[in-house]
Amino acid sequence: xxxxxxxxxxxxxxxxxxxxxxxxxxxxxxxxxxxxxxxxxxxxxxxxxxxxxxxxxxxxxxxxxxxxxxxxxxxxxxxxxxxxxxxxxxxxxxxxxxxxxxxxxxxxxxxxxxxxxxxxxxxxxxxxxxxxxxxxxxxxxxxxxxxxxxxxxxxxxxxxxxxxxxxxxxxxxxxxxxxxxxxxxxxxxxxxxxxxxxxxxxxxxxxxxxxxxxxxxxxxxxxxxxxxxxxxxxxxxxxxxxxxxxxxxxxxxxxxxxxxxxxxxxxxxxxxxxxxxxxxxxxxxxxxxxxxxxxxxxxxxxxxxxxxxxxxxxxxxxxxxxxxxxxxxxxxxxxxxxxxxxxxxxxxxxxxxxxxxxxxxxxxxxxxxxxxxxxxxxxxxxxxxxxxxxxxxxxxxxxxxxxxxxxxxxxxxxxxxxxxxxxxxxxxxxxxxxxxxxxxxxxxxxxxxxxxxxxxxxxxxxxxxxxxxxxxxxxxxxxxxxxxxxxxxxxxxxxxxxx
Amino acid sequence: xxxxxxxxxxxxxxxxxxxxxxxxxxxxxxxxxxxxxxxxxxxxxxxxxxxxxxxxxxxxxxxxxxxxxxxxxxxxxxxxxxxxxxxxxxxxxxxxxxxxxxxxxxxxxxxxxxxxxxxxxxxxxxxxxxxxxxxxxxxxxxxxxxxxxxxxxxxxxxxxxxxxxxxxxxxxxxxxxxxxxxxxxxxxxxxxxxxxxxxxxxxxxxxxxxxxxxxxxxxxxxxxxxxxxxxxxxxxxxxxxxxxxxxxxxxxxxxxxxxxxxxxxxxxxxxxxxxxxxxxxxxxxxxxxxxxxxxxxxxxxxxxxxxxxxxxx
Numbered sequence: 150x151x152x153x154x155x156x157x158x159x160x161x162x163x164x165x166x167x168x169x170x171x172x173x174x175x176x177x178x179x180x181x182x183x184x185x186x187x188x189x190x191x192x193x194x195x196x197x198x199x200x201x202x203x204x205x206x207x208x209x210x211x212x213x214x215x216x217x218x219x220x221x222x223x224x225x226x227x228x229x230x231x232x233x234x235x236x237x238x239x240x241x242x243x244x245x246x247x248x249x250x251x252x253x254x255x256x257x258x259x260x261x262x263x264x265x266x267x268x269x270x271x272x273x274x275x276x277x278x279x280x281x282x283x284x285x286x287x288x289x290x291x292x293x294x295x296x297x298x299x300x301x302x303x304x305x306x307x308x309x310x311x312x313x314x315x316x317x318x319x320x321x322x323x324x325x326x327x328x329x330x331x332x333x334x335x336x337x338x339x340x341x342x343x344x345x346x347x348x349x350x351x352x353x354x355x356x357x358x359x360x361x362x363x364x365x366x367x368x369x370x371x372x373x374x375x376x377x378x379x380x381x382x383x384x385x386x387x388x389x390x391x392x393x394x395x396x397x398x399x400x401x402x403x404x405x406x407x408x409x410x411x412x413x414x415x416x417x418x419x420x421x422x423x424x425x426x427x428x429x430x431x432x433x434x435x436x437x438x439x440x441x442x443x444x445x446x447x448x449x450x451x452x453x454x455x456x457x458x459x460x461x462x463x464x465x466x467x468x469x470x471x472x473x474x475x476x477x478x479x480x481x482x483x484x485x486x487x488x489x490x491x492x493x494x495x496x497x498x499x500x501x502x503x504x505x506x507x508x509x510x511x512x513x514x515x516x517x518x519x520x521x522x523x524x525x526x527x528x529x530x531x532x533x534x535x536x537x538x539x540x541x542x543x544x545x546x547x548x549x550x551x552x553x554x555x556x557x558x559x560x561x562x563x564x565x566x567x568x569x570x571x572x573x574x575x576x577x578x579x580x581x582x583x584x585x586x587x588x589x590x591x592x593x594x595x596x597x598x599x600x601x602x603x604x605x606x607x608x609x610x611x612x613x614x615x616x617x618x619x620x621x622x623x624x625x626x627x628x629x630x631x632x633x634x635x636x637x638x639x640x641x642x643x644x645x646x647x648x
Numbered sequence: 649x650x651x652x653x654x655x656x657x658x659x660x661x662x663x664x665x666x667x668x669x670x671x672x673x674x675x676x677x678x679x680x681x682x683x684x685x686x687x688x689x690x691x692x693x694x695x696x697x698x699x700x701x702x703x704x705x706x707x708x709x710x711x712x713x714x715x716x717x718x719x720x721x722x723x724x725x726x727x728x729x730x731x732x733x734x735x736x737x738x739x740x741x742x743x744x745x746x747x748x749x750x751x752x753x754x755x756x757x758x759x760x761x762x763x764x765x766x767x768x769x770x771x772x773x774x775x776x777x778x779x780x781x782x783x784x785x786x787x788x789x790x791x792x793x794x795x796x797x798x799x800x801x802x803x804x805x806x807x808x809x810x811x812x813x814x815x816x817x818x819x820x821x822x823x824x825x826x827x828x829x830x831x832x833x834x835x836x837x838x839x840x841x842x843x844x845x846x847x848x849x850x851x852x853x854x855x856x857x858x859x860x861x862x863x864x865x866x867x868x869x870x871x872x873x874x875x876x877x878x879x880x881x882x883x884x885x886x887x888x889x890x891x892x893x894x895x896x897x898x899x900x901x902x903x904x905x906x907x908x909x910x911x912x913x914x915x916x917x918x919x920x921x922x923x924x925x926x927x928x929x930x931x932x933x934x935x936x937x938x939x940x941x942x943x944x945x946x947x948x949x950x951x952x953x954x955x956x957x958x959x960x961x
Contacts, residue, residue, distance in 0.1 A: 478897060
């Protein structure tokens with residue numbers, strides 16, 4: 150296989166992902182009414198009567214989320230006068246000369262100028278085009294941590310540089326100063342033992358649900374209750390805490406407790422919790438159901454092909470038709486009903502939580518049911534097709550027995566198209582399962598997208614759309630590469646006479 | 649040697665017949681009509697005919713019954729009558745009554761009607777749009793390069809997001825649901841047809857046709873599409889149940905037909921909470937839904953089998 154082909158495919162895939170993102174951006178930011186984002190915001194609801202504060206909150210939130218550019222008369226006057234000066238107090242009032250300048254200057258630049266309902270002061274705003282928003286989003290997507298990342302006016306004398314040292318848990322570490330993260334590279338006893346904080350994907354800050362949290366940490370951080378253990382901090386202070394030292398980040402203003410625990414400004418941290426992260430939950434569930442599906446689906450499909458038109462084949466067909474024809478919602482409920490009444494398994498994940506094996510059984514089986522059916526169907530199809538081919542007849546004529554033909558010849562050829570789907574199914578584990586997760590109340594990725602859409606969490610929608618579409622576009626490419634590895638006859642690059 | 653001798657000896661036994669123009673045009677093979685053969689093969693199987701009859705009865709019943717019952721999920725005349733709620737199935741209340749005292753029988757058939765209409769209309773639109781585009785796409789190598797990227801893009805737009813946003817823009821209802829289930833779904837039909845067309849595009853008979861100067865479109869319509877009828881039929885028979893399943897899923901997510909229209913999906917997701925106390929509320933709609941989908945699937949598969957000329961011998 151030519152290297153060039155893969156690069157070209159990769160480039161085309163990236164362009165596709167960008168176009169998908171542009172469509173998602175357009176849908177989310179222009180078609181959904183922007184007032185809706187406040188439905189789930191408790192701060193907004195508290196601002197009920199006070200109209201000026203409300204206007205201020207609404208517009209500054211929109212600005213924060215990138216909907217528009219918002220300028221107040223205060224911002225404008227601050228460029229002319231000092232804060233708190235008499236000129237300043239006079240200039241912000243609506244009848245001042247500066248206010249007139251503000252109005253004419255910003256209307257000239259295409260801004261919409263309006264007055265606060267109570268004070269009558271002026272403010273201006275202008276919508277940011279979707280394409281600009283997407284460009285900004287893309288520009289911030291990959292965040293690289295350097296010693297110049299933190300620019301804090303409260304701490305102008307911050308030292309900048311890198312050094313080697315040890316983490317409080319005893320691991321080796323590359324320690325940064327002036328960086329956002331304290332430990333850029335470090336080792337500890339957790340999988341995969343070496344961790345890095347240099348490159349991060351930055352999808353922005355979640356709003357209005359999971360408010361103030363980074364989207365990535367919402368998806369990747371453990372959930373549930375804090376797991377406390379005995380910890381000695383750098384200062385010698387001892388306490389019960391779930392701190393994960395590897396996640397220490399820069400904090401501008403330290404409080405009393407922070408000063409007790411830490412010697413420097415790196416005092417923001419994540420704590421270890423007792424339940425796996427959303428991605429972790431979905432992935433665990435997905436991997437187990439995938440293994441189950443292949444372990445049952447492949448042999449069952451082979452058996453159906455071998456006993457074509459016999460009882461085993463017909464029974465398998467009944468199962469396949471059942472799964473295809475009955476809506477997934479209905480058969481998941483059916484299997485849940487059987488599982489809870491006959492095998493006494495919990496009907497929702499939260500009954501025993503993720504620590505208990507029993508919680509996982511039903512969701513994993515439910516998730517595997519459709520994959521088993523489609524694997525059976527396609528394995529049978531491919532094997533039956535191979536059974537009628539000339540080389541099999543030839544092998545038979547040569548005197549090979551059924552098992553030899555099956556294991557050495559048919560299987561190898563029939564497995565090729567099945568191998569094509571493996572990367573996509575693996576990738577599918579990350580994105581989770583919407584129906585299964587909502588029926589069993591599993592805290593995974595699958596329910597994130599519908600929840601974010603319902604709660605108008607646009608930042609989250611965009612991030613999820615990016616993750617899902619990249620995973621699926623790239624897994625198609627991975628599938629093609631796997632096929633060429635399994636079967637050297639297949640070539641991906643275009644040849645004359647082929648397409 | 650002996651044969652030649654016999655011929656010479658028996659030559660007197662034969663008479664010369666007159667040339668008959670009508671007889672010379674006669675074809676000895678039995679007359680073959682494609683569609684007649686399709687129907688004959690289809691009706692040969694008793695089981696298939698029984699399922700088809702059942703399906704026909706269900707569809708007609710689902711289309712007619714709601715006109716007489718006048719069921720609407722927003723009308724709840726028995727809501728204050730505790731005696732009418734959660735009745736078990738009986739002669740008087742065939743499927744029993746639900747949590748607001750409405751007849752489950754009426755709710756199920758009104759829902760089935762909408763589900764059937766939506767899945768049929770959507771399948772029809774998807775096929776009408778998808779098949780010609782797919783056929784052209786499979787035929788033209790130049791188009792393939794671009795269309796494969798279009799496919800990559802359209803198939804990866806999060807479906808749920810699209811459904812949600814369309815229900816904002818157009819409002820919940822039959823129209824927006826049909827648009828939701830067609831505006832990206834056609835590309836999957838087109839992609840499927842494209843692959844099928846590519847398989848038979850370079851067969852010898854098509855090469856010959858091309859050499860003789862047949863136009864692309866004529867080749868698609870006359871040479872290729874007839875070959876694909878059975879494959880398309882198989883696809884349709886899977887698409888209809890899967891669209892019903894989609895509708896159920898969307899209703900479960902609160903995105904389907906809205907609260908004013910009856911739908912099987914909404915009925916099922918609404919009755920789910922009574923599954924332990926009143927299992928009939930859940931199992932009856934699911935059973936009816938399964939009956940419709942499975943019989944549609946079986947009839948479609950059998951039609952596809954019958955549409956394959958190789959089964960006509």
